[in-house]
Amino acid sequence: xxxxxxxxxxxxxxxxxxxxxxxxxxxxxxxxxxxxxxxxxxxxxxxxxxxxxxxxxxxxxxxxxxxxxxxxxxxxxxxxxxxxxxxxxxxxxxxxxxxxxxxxxxxxxxxxxxxxxxxxxxxxxxxxxxxxxxxxxxxxxxxxxxxxxxxxxxxxxxxxxxxxxxxxxxxxxxxxxxxxxxxxxxxxxxxxxxxxxxxxxxxxxxxxxxx
Amino acid sequence: xxxxxxxxxxxxxxxxxxxxxxxxxxxxxxxxxxxxxxxxxxxxxxxxxxxxxxxxxxxxxxxxxxxxxxxxxxxxxxxxxxxxxxxxxxxxxxxxxxxxxxxxxxxxxxxxxxxxxxxxxxxxxxxxxxxxxxxxxxxxxxxxxxxxxxxxxxxxxxxxxxxxxxxxxxxxxxxxxxxxxxxxxxxxxxxxxxxxxxxxxxxxxxxxxxx
Numbered sequence: 001x002x003x004x005x006x007x008x009x010x011x012x013x014x015x016x017x018x019x020x021x022x023x024x025x026x027x028x029x030x031x032x033x034x035x036x037x038x039x040x041x042x043x044x045x046x047x048x049x050x051x052x053x054x055x056x057x058x059x060x061x062x063x064x065x066x067x068x069x070x071x072x073x074x075x076x077x078x079x080x081x082x083x084x085x086x087x088x089x090x091x092x093x094x095x096x097x098x099x100x101x102x103x104x105x106x107x108x109x110x111x112x113x114x115x116x117x118x119x120x121x122x123x124x125x126x127x128x129x130x131x132x133x134x135x136x137x138x139x140x141x142x143x144x145x146x147x148x149x150x151x152x153x154x155x156x157x158x159x160x161x162x163x164x165x166x167x168x169x170x171x172x173x174x175x176x177x178x179x180x181x182x183x184x185x186x187x188x189x190x191x192x193x194x195x196x197x198x199x200x201x202x203x204x205x206x207x208x209x210x211x
Numbered sequence: 212x213x214x215x216x217x218x219x220x221x222x223x224x225x226x227x228x229x230x231x232x233x234x235x236x237x238x239x240x241x242x243x244x245x246x247x248x249x250x251x252x253x254x255x256x257x258x259x260x261x262x263x264x265x266x267x268x269x270x271x272x273x274x275x276x277x278x279x280x281x282x283x284x285x286x287x288x289x290x291x292x293x294x295x296x297x298x299x300x301x302x303x304x305x306x307x308x309x310x311x312x313x314x315x316x317x318x319x320x321x322x323x324x325x326x327x328x329x330x331x332x333x334x335x336x337x338x339x340x341x342x343x344x345x346x347x348x349x350x351x352x353x354x355x356x357x358x359x360x361x362x363x364x365x366x367x368x369x370x371x372x373x374x375x376x377x378x379x380x381x382x383x384x385x386x387x388x389x390x391x392x393x394x395x396x397x398x399x400x401x402x403x404x405x406x407x408x409x410x411x412x413x414x415x416x417x418x419x420x421x422x
Contacts, residue, residue: 001305003275005263009256015249017241018234028260029299030228032273036261038226043254045220049239050247052216062243064214088240094212 006032058129060105060122062087070094070103077101079148083126083167085109085155093153101151104129109159110166116159118166126150126167130175149179156185217243269340271316271333273298281305281314288312290359294337294378296320296366304364312362315340320370321377327370329377337361337378341386360390367396367414 002010006028013024031039055061056068063069070076070090080101084090085108093099106121130147152167154160168180186204187196196204213221217239224235242250266272267279274280281287281301291312295301296319304310317332341358363378365371379391397415398407407415 001280002302003264003273003280005256005260005275006273009253009260012253012256015253016238018237023229025302026229026299027227029297031257031260032264032298039257039261042220042223042226043257045216045223046242046250046254046257049216049220049242050250053214053243062214062217064216069212069214086240087243088237091213091236 055105059103060087060107060125061090061103068103075100079146080151081126081129081147081149082151082153084153085160085163089153089155099151101149106154106163109154109157109163111159111162121163123167123170127170127174130171130178147175147178149181151181151183153183156183267316270314271298271318271336272301272314279314286311290357291362292337292340292358292360293362293364295364296371296374300364300366310362312360317365317374320365320368320374322370322373332374334378334381338381338385341382341389358386358389360392362392362394364394367394 009031010021010024010028013019013027014021019027031042052064053062054064056063056071057066058071059068061068061070063071077100080099081104082093082099082101083104083106084093085106087105090103090105093103104122104126106123106126108116108121110116110118110121130150132147150167150171152164154163164182168182171178171180184207185200186207187193187200193201220242221232221235221239224230224238225232230238242253263275264273265275267274267282268277269282270279272279272281274282288311291310292315293304293310293312294315294317295304296317298316301314301316304314315333315337317334317337319327319332321327321329321332341361343358361378361382363375365374365378375393379393382389382391395418396411397418398404398411404412
């Protein structure tokens with residue numbers, strides 16, 4: 001019904017998450033009515049991002065070059081490690097300006113149903129980073145400063161919780177001097193009790209604090 | 212905060228209509244986590260669509276080559292012309308399978324506020340197409356069959372209505388034998404009276420039919 005190049009662009013847009021066939025069609029017509037420069041800018045950015053962005057060799061965050069911006073920043077506390085599922089989780093944490101430590105990107109969460117086991121995540125790399133500062137372990141080659149605390153910031157989902165428990169059990173065994181913490185679970189700021197789901201409200205009760 | 216190629220791709224996505232900065236960021240991370248082939252396919256489709264798709268030389272619909280798929284189709288009734296604002300309006304009409312005539316794409320609607328006057332639209336080209344079959348006019352070089360009816364399918368907005376009135380007045384003067392019609396305005400199928408806006412409901416009354 002439509003020329004093949006139009007169908008191909010719509011199909012390519014529709015493969016992006018959250019973009020249905022109607023939106024894909026609308027985006028295609030937008031590209032058709034706008035300048036060739038704009039289309040080329042997006043095309044170039046797509047190719048460039050795949051060519052120039054890889055994984056940080058220390059924390060597996062997205063990086064242009066060998067190390068990510070956080071690992072390159074000498075002012076970041078190397079004694080604090082925040083474990084996240086994916087690189088997309090780093091940005092919201094950075095936006096809070098609350099966290100000045102480093103990261104460790106797992107590349108997912110444990111989910112036996114989806115066939116994701118401990119070997120599919122960067123868990124051994126995490127344990128090695130944490131153990132690098134452990135006095136019971138042989139001193140590491142590059143003498144990384146010791147990790148004091150690991151904040152497990154996997155998602156508050158079944159898979160994320162399972163991953164957090166797994167990591168905490170392993171670290172307690174391998175590096176007993178390191179504190180393992182979990183992000184607080186509770187009512188989101190601005191929400192009201194009336195519309196909170198029972199699990200969140202239950203967690204808010206369990207984690208209540210003296211004021 | 213993020214490597215430049217990531218920022219550039221997010222910015223390019225955010226220039227698309229209906230895509231805010233958060234969605235742009237999400238799309239960028241999606242591209243980063245998927246295969247390079249998928250990113251290249253989208254990049255290629257973007258460049259290809261701009262290189263290979265132009266305007267139909269008869270109706271100004273989108274076309275790969277000289278003529279669009281509708282104008283190339285000899286089975287389409289040349290006596291029936293549907294006038295639309297943009298090429299994106301052709302597809303929804305085609306999807307109804309109700310219309311077997313041809314199109315004329317204006318390239319917008321009259322809107323003095325936005326500086327869009329009659330000369331900015333393909334109006335002269337429309338009048339010439341319609342007059343080509345007019346007995347009072349000199350016979351055209353390529354002897355196009357006469358147009359019997361022009362269906363003005365500009366949007367039911369202020370600009371679209373103004374454009375429809377302008378076209379109907381001009382055609383009445385230039386080609387008085389041609390019927391000019393307008394798409395019916397009224398309640399959308401599946402809608403309920405309670406939530407209809409007063410203008411739509413007023414039109415539905417004005418256009419009521421015997422059953």
